Amino acid sequence: MYQVKKETLSLTTRDGIRLDADVYRPHSTESFPILLMRQPYGKQIASTVVYAHPIWYASQGYIVVIQDVRGRGTSQGDFDLFAHEIEDGFDTINWVSQLPGSTGTIGMYGFSYQGMTQLYVASMQSKALKTICPAMVAYDLYEDWGYENGAFCLQTNLGWAIQLAAETAKLKGDSNAFHKLYEASRNLPLSDPIPAYPNLMKEVASNSFYHDWINYCYPDNYWCNLSPKRFIDKLDLPMLHIGGWFDPYLRGNINLYNAMKIRSNYPQNLVIGPWGHIPWGSKLGSHDYTKLACSFIDQYQIDWFDHFLKGKDIDYLYSQPISLFEMGSNQWNYSKSWENKDEKNYYIFSQGLANVKENDGQLIDTISDNNVNDIIVHDPWRPVPSVGGHASIPSGSFERSQLDTRFDILTYTSEQLTEDLLISGTPFIEIYCTADAPSFDICAILSEIKPDGKVYNFSQGYCRINSEKLPIKISLQPTCIKINEGNYLRLSISGACFPAYALNTGTGKFPYEERLIDAKIITIKVWSQPDQPSTLILPIP
Template identity: 35%
Template sequence: MAARRWRPRGSGFWPVLLMRQPYGRAIASTVTYAHPAWYAAQGYQVVVVDVRGRGESGGQFRGFAQEASDGADCVRWARHLDHANGRVGTYGFSYQGLTQVLSDGSVPQDFPDALAPAHCGLDERCHWASEGGAHWWALGLGWALQLAAQGCARRSDGEGWLEIRRSLETGTFLQEGVNLLERHDPLGMGLTWLGREPAISEGWTCHQVPLELLRRPMLLIGGWYDPHLRGVLDLWRRSQAAGGDPWLRIGAWSHLNWRGGLDALQLAFFDRHLKASEVSMSPPGPLPPPLLLERLGDGAWRSPDPAAPSADAWWLRSQGLAAVRVDEGQLIPGVSTEGPADGAGACTLTLVHDPWRPLPGRGGHLGLDAGPVDRADLDARSDVACFSTPPLAEPLELFGQPELCIDVAADQASYDLCGALSVVAADGTGVRQWSTGVLRCRNNLSGLPQPRSLLFQPVLLALRPGERLRLSLGASSWPQIGVNSGDPDVAPGPVTHRHRVITLQFRLPGARLRLRSLASEGLD
């Protein structure tokens, strides 16, 4: 396999930082990290490897399936580089994050001495390809086509590369992306995932990590606006269960925008675990908190207990006009499991999804425009039901994974629930969206109300006095997920003439919004 190495000036023996990636080693993930030359100047050898079948490395690219065997080989090789001190750390995000934890090694020397995976997860279904039983549409196609274009370049297929590039630049990949993949990368991971049923685990791969590796020093990096956050939290939980003591950092970051980067933290982490002259020595520098999360809304860094989510909960109330008047639906505070005592607003709310004008998805963790956005114009649509709290009398902190439990009936066999949690400004001029969630509901053959659980992206959020929390509900989030046709014989995706109008009925008695623990299994 092809690799490029950066070394400190002068003579000596230094730890090695290893990155394995499929995008060409010259890039070296500088879209999010400092250049390897910077790490070399801090006293590290840095090696960036083209994974098998990518860049200038030989072989056929098979995606994640190849990385366990190649990973152990690369770590052993890096330990014995000239001028290496025998210690190896790994770093990288996304694909480069997962390559760090995939290993078929059997002895301690096969595993890195410290690793810093960012924005990745082990479950290809839940952490790479889908959410709530719906494929990531724009993200999934965009990434798959990027890999396909690189395959075209490797084969000197300039026409194929240009066709894919134009489709991505013009946005037509949202309609023609599947056909492009069938022509240019028919065996690739992206098309394979799109061909699998995302509502069930059968047929999908969930990678296993050796316990020894999970116990190694680990810096886990996630973002509130990154689609792989649940994968990072899963790795954190697995490491703790294996007896490890991982560091966890979650910031107001998207997949590519880290707002200044984490290189100083990463350097301190590797200095601590790779530069002590003996393993038994205390590493240099003060010990930072193992867990730090950036609070949305005010940017404060906090260390909350992941096993202790906010106890706040709200009941949904409306007289039936929450999809017509943005100020009519209410979120009624109450931690009781019996609902509002007065029973007011106990009704059914009707919402109509018109595929000719599907509700757009915007921002959040699944958007190509990932991040916080204003959604006041979306909430003003008549196919969006809004429920808001009264203006807050005092500050409020929300922490955990929001979950909406609600009974829903529909007149078609399949439909989607798409939710957003936002903060309405005290003066009412803005609606800042902080978290979103999607759920694809199938086999709705009876037309009777069925209990549904809609999970949102986890949050740590601060609200100020005068602000209001708002829940918005719709039936599409295009192009973040494909538009549901309502017809079991028509796959979700871009709208066609066969897409049906879908009428939803939300039963509000018992409908409840709450927050779940981030330390528990089943975040997906």
């Protein structure tokens, strides 16, 4: 390992904006490849909430460059979410490739916004950029980040918008705005007349991306122009894709991986752990996944960069390109591909009391000859709260047996399993349902029930429904879990999951105009019959 020294350097972009970066160099006369991270949270943080410090990466024999993007940290210019990352990223690649003591070859790493910057600059096809490691990113910004099946991801979007707006206020020296936003970050403002559009964002964050995200409710050109999906045909380089089973952007990671796997000439490796967005450790929610779940990403990335930037042979990168943590058994599964080879179907059955009696709603293996009709009432005054999952803060698996006793939640439970059930991939439900409102939501949550009766969620999906096209197919969060013999599987269905998703007022209006005072009580009917079976579809290997 090398000793490391640090300096701060700057470049000037094509339009005259100064961008600052901390540069960490090994104490040596050798030449080294470059690792680049471009991020909006202050270069000193350097994503150390999930990665080792840049000093550690530099000590492995790399020049590490951590840059403040335009309008963030000490860099000049106005910050505009994702808007300048292609051109600024390309100027940065050209600059760092010529740093003294470098080999001129570059790899990039980082998660979330820092992951997105990698995809944007990779579209420029610079010969100096040899590989990237995008973690927790969007492929389609609308479907994978801003919205889920047409529903606005309120808690994550609002929390992030407040964080970025507070940083803007800090840079401007606006103490009043900063402290209002800081307070709001600790207790999200969800009680305004329009719950999804707090007055605070209009008062002290007028330039926030949040205004665009909540107003552009459909996947139009706004979203298309910002989505990596738009330039997928320009991406072709080795990628290490990193995600978490409880990360809100896992859909993006997997969609990007699948797209690259089909078209790329280079290795595409995938790692998914039992992690939320932050942190990547052994414990999340109510679960301890053991020390095996602790992040090994730093060493994996060094091996990856050693291979693609230094030419070292690292056999496991090819022999085990897929690394999936299997919850339940708490072990890593390694393979050469991740494909759903088979499916297992469950069908809902009840006597019409699946929201009243815990033993009434059932998941059964065969389609029943009887008609099933269950009804729940969504009351916006007391919506079903979000607890864990991938879209809530905090994320993860939590004990929810008390929540499932609410009369506005339908629960369907399997028989006690007589053998282990391994679920690996993306579950779906195909559900027949209608409501007495022009718009309503369906939340579907999968849980395992332990023999002691405790219930732990492991996957969920959410959909805003504005049409009567049936059945409604809802994708759930991808997962990998072994439900042990002796446990039970449960499907819970409700009309809300607040504040993870914006509250549906039943008015048919958009989230940015849905006033709480106008909210209507919605009666939702769920049914299953021989020719219209409501079905849970599980991917099994």
